[in-house]
Amino acid sequence: MTDDAFLQQALRHLEALHNLAVYLTRNGSEAEDLVQETYVRALRFSHRFQPGTYLRAWLFQILRNTFLTFYRLRERESAISEDGIAEGEAPMFHDSPEQDSERSAVHMDLERALMRLPEEFKTPLLLAEVEGLPLEEVARIMGCPIGTVKSRIFRAKERLRGHLKDYGEDSKV
Amino acid sequence: MADEVEDRSGDDAALRRLLRERLPRYPPPPHLRAAIIEAATPIGPRRGWSTLWMPPAAAAAAMAMIMLLWIAPSLPSATAGDPIRLLARVVISEHARTILWGESRPDVVPAALPRAMEESGVALSWVFTGDDSIQLVNAQPIYLEGRRAIELAYRDADGHAVTYVILPAGTLALPERGRVQIDRWRPLIRMESGFSLIIWKQQNLLCVLVSDLVSDADLAKFKEYFVKVRSSTEPYAVY
Numbered sequence: 001m002t003d004d005a006f007l008q009q010a011l012r013h014l015e016a017l018h019n020l021a022v023y024l025t026r027n028g029s030e031a032e033d034l035v036q037e038t039y040v041r042a043l044r045f046s047h048r049f050q051p052g053t054y055l056r057a058w059l060f061q062i063l064r065n066t067f068l069t070f071y072r073l074r075e076r077e078s079a080i081s082e083d084g085i086a087e088g089e090a091p092m093f094h095d096s097p098e099q100d101s102e103r104s105a106v107h108m109d110l111e112r113a114l115m116r117l118p119e120e121f122k123t124p125l126l127l128a129e130v131e132g133l134p135l136e137e138v139a140r141i142m143g144c145p146i147g148t149v150k151s152r153i154f155r156a157k158e159r160l161r162g163h164l165k166d167y168g169e170d171s172k173v
Numbered sequence: 174m175a176d177e178v179e180d181r182s183g184d185d186a187a188l189r190r191l192l193r194e195r196l197p198r199y200p201p202p203p204h205l206r207a208a209i210i211e212a213a214t215p216i217g218p219r220r221g222w223s224t225l226w227m228p229p230a231a232a233a234a235a236m237a238m239i240m241l242l243w244i245a246p247s248l249p250s251a252t253a254g255d256p257i258r259l260l261a262r263v264v265i266s267e268h269a270r271t272i273l274w275g276e277s278r279p280d281v282v283p284a285a286l287p288r289a290m291e292e293s294g295v296a297l298s299w300v301f302t303g304d305d306s307i308q309l310v311n312a313q314p315i316y317l318e319g320r321r322a323i324e325l326a327y328r329d330a331d332g333h334a335v336t337y338v339i340l341p342a343g344t345l346a347l348p349e350r351g352r353v354q355i356d357r358w359r360p361l362i363r364m365e366s367g368f369s370l371i372i373w374k375q376q377n378l379l380c381v382l383v384s385d386l387v388s389d390a391d392l393a394k395f396k397e398y399f400v401k402v403r404s405s406t407e408p409y410a411v412y
Contacts, residue, residue, distance in 0.1 A: 003213070031199070
């Protein structure tokens with residue numbers, strides 16, 4: 001496969017990669033950088049990709065590894081926004097003016113709850129439940145056994161439910 | 174919202190549906206696809222006439238460099254025994270190469286930086302990417318006098334090229350003579366072959382900023398660029 005053909009195939013997954021990148025980095029421009037670096041690396045190592053295997057999972061794996069290598073250090077600095085709320089808990093963009101306020105509130109709570117999950121819980125949850133990847137592929141991306149993936153997704157859901165309840169109770173006050 | 178979740182507590186399908194239907198998706202901005210294709214395209218002989226045009230300041234610097242290269246062989250060599258002067262000359266050559274043949278590719282800088290760091294052995298925990306007056310337009314690994322280095326190319330609002338080279342300092346010591354107090358630092362300032370250089374050591378690395386900003390007014394501007402770069406860039410050697 002030529003580089004050009006490989007790139008064209010890889011670009012079909014741009015939307016999914018960018019979406020995951022936004023949820024990992026919590027920052028639009030950093031997400032773009034992360035996605036761009038993912039593609040540069042994928043092309044550099046395209047000879048290692050075996051045609052016929054799951055390209056999307058391979059790209060997700062590169063994206064996650066790149067994130068862990070270059071971006072996670074900054075995440076540990078636990079940036080605090082001006083209003084004193086950890087950035088990880090703040091919703092990101094909210095540029096959907098056409099949506100009604102109730103629906104937006106659901107978006108915000110869900111997004112905020114998801115952001116509170118640790119990366120090792122958040123990524124498998126997004127890959128399996130949002131992107132619809134099979135557990136075997138998620139396990140390959142995460143570099144752990146399927147059982148671990150199942151356990152993390154289960155715990156991610158439990159935590160997500162807990163966070164959502166917290167927000168619901170908070171909103172009543 | 175709380176009721177909705179409570180009702181569906183333990184219901185995986187409901188939570189999955191909630192995630193799929195209500196979690197906002199973030200589609201990539203239109204320019205990202207183009208930037209990826211641009212970054213993935215090898216830099217080759219695809220330069221058209223339009224890209225050969227250079228802003229006047231860059232053209233003047235290029236002409237100065239051509240003159241320098243033309244007459245350099247006939248000049249007596251004074252670099253022997255003066256490592257700073259040797260360093261200045263190789264950095265100026267690299268700067269000239271950037272002006273003459275380097276591409277301004279600010280769109281690929283985010284992707285180029287990690288690769289440049291990986292291949293140069295010089296990492297940057299913080300990097301000055303620019304502001305209204307000067308912008309980072311390229312980053313690449315280079316090889317200077319047998320040492321790997323990283324080069325950050327900046328372009329100011331007037332079209333002047335400013336090149337920032339970082340390489341291992343080795344045993345090189347900076348002399349006291351020629352040092353100037355700029356803000357809270359005391360780097361070495363040199364004029365060499367029609368170029369200005371600001372040289373300093375940071376984290377056992379040698380940092381050199383070079384430009385064709387040589388007049389008094391331009392030098393003041395160059396010092397401002399130094400303060401910006403020095404205060405916002407944190408390099409460290411990774412080997």
